[in-house]
Amino acid sequence: MSLSHPETHSLAQPLLTALPPLELYPLLSHIGETSPPSIYTPTIENTITGTFAYLVVLSAAIGGLLFGYDTGVISGVLVTVGTDLGETLTPHQMELITAITSIGALVGSCGAGFWADRVGRKRIIAVCCVVFIAAACGMGFSQTVTQLVCGRLVVGFAVGAASMIVPVYIAEIAPSHQRGMLLTLNSVATTGGQAVAYIVAVLVKDWKYSWRIMILVSVVPPAIFLLVVGFIPESPRFLVLKNDVRTASSALGKLYPSATAEQIGEAIEIIQKDVLANKAILQETAAVRLFGKTSTVRALAVCCGLMMFQQLCGFNALMYYSPTIFQTLGIKNPLLTGLFIALTNFAFTFVAVYLIDRVGRRKILLNTVWIMSLTLFGAGYFLRNMKPGAEPSTGNSQIIMALCCLCLYVASYASALGTVPWTASELLPMEARALGATLVTCCNWLTNTIVSVSFLSLVTRIGSWGTFSIYGAVCVLGWLGIYVAYPEVNGLPLEVVSKIFEDGFGVGLANEMRREFKYVGERREGGVD
Numbered sequence: 454m455s456l457s458h459p460e461t462h463s464l465a466q467p468l469l470t471a472l473p474p475l476e477l478y479p480l481l482s483h484i485g486e487t488s489p490p491s492i493y494t495p496t497i498e499n500t501i502t503g504t505f506a507y508l509v510v511l512s513a514a515i516g517g518l519l520f521g522y523d524t525g526v527i528s529g530v531l532v533t534v535g536t537d538l539g540e541t542l543t544p545h546q547m548e549l550i551t552a553i554t555s556i557g558a559l560v561g562s563c564g565a566g567f568w569a570d571r572v573g574r575k576r577i578i579a580v581c582c583v584v585f586i587a588a589a590c591g592m593g594f595s596q597t598v599t600q601l602v603c604g605r606l607v608v609g610f611a612v613g614a615a616s617m618i619v620p621v622y623i624a625e626i627a628p629s630h631q632r633g634m635l636l637t638l639n640s641v642a643t644t645g646g647q648a649v650a651y652i653v654a655v656l657v658k659d660w661k662y663s664w665r666i667m668i669l670v671s672v673v674p675p676a677i678f679l680l681v682v683g684f685i686p687e688s689p690r691f692l693v694l695k696n697d698v699r700t701a702s703s704a705l706g707k708l709y710p711s712a713t714a715e716q717i718g719e720a721i722e723i724i725q726k727d728v729l730a731n732k733a734i735l736q737e738t739a740a741v742r743l744f745g746k747t748s749t750v751r752a753l754a755v756c757c758g759l760m761m762f763q764q765l766c767g768f769n770a771l772m773y774y775s776p777t778i779f780q781t782l783g784i785k786n787p788l789l790t791g792l793f794i795a796l797t798n799f800a801f802t803f804v805a806v807y808l809i810d811r812v813g814r815r816k817i818l819l820n821t822v823w824i825m826s827l828t829l830f831g832a833g834y835f836l837r838n839m840k841p842g843a844e845p846s847t848g849n850s851q852i853i854m855a856l857c858c859l860c861l862y863v864a865s866y867a868s869a870l871g872t873v874p875w876t877a878s879e880l881l882p883m884e885a886r887a888l889g890a891t892l893v894t895c896c897n898w899l900t901n902t903i904v905s906v907s908f909l910s911l912v913t914r915i916g917s918w919g920t921f922s923i924y925g926a927v928c929v930l931g932w933l934g935i936y937v938a939y940p941e942v943n944g945l946p947l948e949v950v951s952k953i954f955e956d957g958f959g960v961g962l963a964n965e966m967r968r969e970f971k972y973v974g975e976r977r978e979g980g981v982d
């Protein structure tokens with residue numbers, strides 16, 4: 454059965470005819486895969502997914518919630534901690550307390566990548582929850598800056614590990630036609646966690662020990678996860694990897710309650726073949742898998758580049774320091790203004806979720822990144838007189854204009870760039886996907902650290918105009934990079950995706966292939982072929 458159609462002779466056609474039969478596509482159950490057309494789904498996935506499966510995904514998304522809460526909460530802590538730690542915090546200490554979590558996350562995400570196939574996905578999430586609770590208690594009761602910094606480092610390990618392992622777990626238990634949507638749920642949980650952190654900060658800011666309460670509240674979600682963890686199945690894929698076919702079958706039975714024994718058997722067989730293929734691939738060294746082929750290096754450059762751009766555009770400077778900025782501007786309730794930013798980020802993440810498969814990643818990126826750039830230059834211009842530590846000298850109308858720019862910036866960021874890079878590992882070939890996803894997550898935390906460790910110092914040294922202009926210029930470069938090198942792969946099966954990068958970045962080729970696939974899909978559904 455060929456995937457090509459006779460009427461067209463295009464660049465994409467040789468690749469399409471070279472593809473294996475459609476029946477083989479269920480083998481592609483991997484991290485970062487997004488919704489392929491329904492004609493490629495295995496039969497178990499055509500049965501009804503139980504409510505249980507959604508509960509499992511929701512519980513796993515607690516990891517995303519914590520990632521969001523623990524990165525968002527620091528903004529409230531910085532403006533309420535006062536002299537509780539024995540001294541008034543300097544900008545450098547603020548940067549250290551903020552950025553140390555990103556450094557911990559960098560280590561945690563690499564560690565999770567290493568342990569995932571050894572101890573299992575569920576166990577890593579459970580360990581993260583224990584670490585979240587322990588670190589929250591340590592931070593909540595800390596008496597010195599050093600103790601708080603240590604607690605933030607430890608919580609960073611869990612944040613990084615969760616940011617790496619939760620998408621892997623969700624991708625492995627979700628039916629493929631819902632995988633894209635369920636993966637973006639993790640982004641919703643992250644931005645939701647950040648919004649909750651701000652809400653808690655606004656609610657308790659005037660209480661005694663407010664900053665300690667903000668931190669201690671974060672023990673609730675992991676405690677809930679630990680209560681339900683016994684009922685959540687391990688990823689069937691991991692269980693098959695460990696030759697525990699019985700438990701894997703029972704996990705599939707819970708996730709697909711109306712599936713027959715034959716369908717479960719078929720699904721296990723598919724996973725087994727896939728795991729076997731992967732074992733062969735694992736014989737190669739990491740360096741060969743990642744850098745052995747030019748096409749993989751190109752795909753990897755695109756994934757890592759987009760993730761670094763997500764951070765270097767400066768969004769987290771706002772997420773972490775916007776109340777500090779608003780306090781400097783003399784705004785009475787800086788946390789409320791910060792909450793507005795966090796809520797905008799959360800609300801517009803739903804726009805990304807809605808548009809990512811309907812409009813496509815490339816289009817939403819290209820249509821929003823230029824707005825980010827303009828609004829950053831705008832915010833920098835209106836905030837040009839702001840100096841940390843100095844008396845507020847920015848007029849009200851300038852503050853309002855700056856706020857409008859920042860909200861528009863956040864809305865544009867959340868509608869595309871905040872979410873798309875987390876799905877970019879779909880661009881990587883099978884042998885590089887798991888390792889590549891780890892590398893991409895590390896790039897996230899590395900560049901996150903650069904922004905969080907430098908923002909306040911930059912504003913002090915070169916002013917707001919200089920600092921925001923740097924982020925604005927990064928957006929201009931990012932837009933150009935996306936235009937030149939980011940192909941749209943929405944709707945293409947993963948095996949085809951890896952071919953796109955063989956002769957370059959394949960932006961035009963990808964579009965041509967998508968047109969052909971749509972055509973073939975329509976003919977098949979209409980009974981032709």
Ligand SMILES: O[C@H]1[C@H](O)[C@@H](O)[C@H](O)[C@@H](O)[C@H]1O
Pocket residue numbers: 524640643644647763769772798870871872875897901
């Ligand atoms: O995708 C997430 C999201 O956009 C968060 O709001 C941001 O703080 C993270 O750095 C990013 O990775």
